[in-house]
Amino acid sequence: MPPKTKSKARAFRSSSATKATRDSPIEPPAPFKRPSPKLQPFLDRLSKFHVYITHIDNKPRDFKFKIFLVPVFLNIAIVAALIWRISIIAPFYMKICFSLMGKYNEMTINTAQTPINDVGKEILRRALVFMIDLMLYMFIWPWPRDFFAGTKIGNPTAWRVGVGFRDKEIIVRRSRRWVEGIGNVVEEGHGQQLLFSNVDKAIDPAWMHEKTGYLMLNKEWDLDWRMMIKATNMIDKEKLSLDDFRTTVLLYNAEFGWMSIESVAAGGSAKEEEGRKKIIAFKEELTAMGKENLFFRWIELVQYESSLPGGFGPEQQKKTMVKAKELFEAQGVDFDKFWAKIGGMGGMPGMDEVD
Numbered sequence: 641m642p643p644k645t646k647s648k649a650r651a652f653r654s655s656s657a658t659k660a661t662r663d664s665p666i667e668p669p670a671p672f673k674r675p676s677p678k679l680q681p682f683l684d685r686l687s688k689f690h691v692y693i694t695h696i697d698n699k700p701r702d703f704k705f706k707i708f709l710v711p712v713f714l715n716i717a718i719v720a721a722l723i724w725r726i727s728i729i730a731p732f733y734m735k736i737c738f739s740l741m742g743k744y745n746e747m748t749i750n751t752a753q754t755p756i757n758d759v760g761k762e763i764l765r766r767a768l769v770f771m772i773d774l775m776l777y778m779f780i781w782p783w784p785r786d787f788f789a790g791t792k793i794g795n796p797t798a799w800r801v802g803v804g805f806r807d808k809e810i811i812v813r814r815s816r817r818w819v820e821g822i823g824n825v826v827e828e829g830h831g832q833q834l835l836f837s838n839v840d841k842a843i844d845p846a847w848m849h850e851k852t853g854y855l856m857l858n859k860e861w862d863l864d865w866r867m868m869i870k871a872t873n874m875i876d877k878e879k880l881s882l883d884d885f886r887t888t889v890l891l892y893n894a895e896f897g898w899m900s901i902e903s904v905a906a907g908g909s910a911k912e913e914e915g916r917k918k919i920i921a922f923k924e925e926l927t928a929m930g931k932e933n934l935f936f937r938w939i940e941l942v943q944y945e946s947s948l949p950g951g952f953g954p955e956q957q958k959k960t961m962v963k964a965k966e967l968f969e970a971q972g973v974d975f976d977k978f979w980a981k982i983g984g985m986g987g988m989p990g991m992d993e994v995d
């Protein structure tokens with residue numbers, strides 16, 4: 641049975657008039673569409689069981705370098721602490737092993753001559769030591785291991801060694817386990833809503849503007865270090881261009897193959913650039929007024945309202961504007977004059993349907 645052609649996400653608004661029809665099953669229904677054929681060499685290397693988001697990180701090279709130094713030093717410190725722990729605890733475990741092999745040492749307990757209470761306390765003490773070291777191995781050791789030598793999707797160290805630091809970098813995010821529950825995304829239902837909700841938040845221009853790619857790791861999205869290296873290599877070899885990786889959402893469907901999501905926020909075009917400039921003007925004006933905190937409270941408000949059930953359509957946007965106006969005026973900022981000063985809301989991501 642062909643997919644329903646009226647399947648659309650309320651949080652997404654198609655930026656073109658192209659729509660799938662019932663008599664053209666080759667094309668996926670809106671808001672899905674086929675990705676550019678130029679991306680095929682890149683798509684061939686992606687897992688069909690994940691959703692991907694590509695975008696260009698335009699943060700300055702020096703800023704990216706400073707951000708990356710933090711996890712480098714943190715993981716070096718963790719490795720040093722673990723080596724220190726091993727150096728002081730290794731003799732403890734070796735003596736226990738020797739004792740188990742019948743070689744008497746200070747860790748051997750003579751249960752026939754030791755009071756039962758003392759035996760119990762010693763067992764509890766050793767169990768506590770075992771538990772602490774097990775927790776270190778299970779929850780702390782994976783951080784530096786994955787940072788310096790992760791193999792599943794590559795690792796940050798290999799990425800930086802292979803790519804270096806650039807003013808324009810390709811970022812590839814990969815969905816985490818939530819993707820297992822989306823099912824057939826071209827059909828309306830919970831799975832489609834879950835997909836659009838997570839993608840909508842992930843490509844929110846205001847949120848993306850505030851973060852460099854490395855800081856976009858969260859509970860919904862991982863960074864695919866290996867694919868970021870491969871994408872960069874394709875650009876260096878001129879197989880693909882930077883523009884091919886402007887904000888794009890990619891996912892695989894058994895019926896239609898690889899698809900991208902068509903939306904204003906994921907347009908990767910002049911619309912995206914206009915939204916970025918509007919956000920910059922918005923923040924700079926508030927900063928000049930000494931009200932930079934309003935910028936972040938605005939982002940929190942819009943992200944919260946857009947994540948509510950029912951999508952972020954015109955009515956919800958208007959309600960959000962009422963709340964935003966109260967927020968601004970509570971801090972002595974004339975809401976209407978402020979927007980007039982920066983050229984109105986036209987082009988502001990997520991607010992394009994407010995009158």
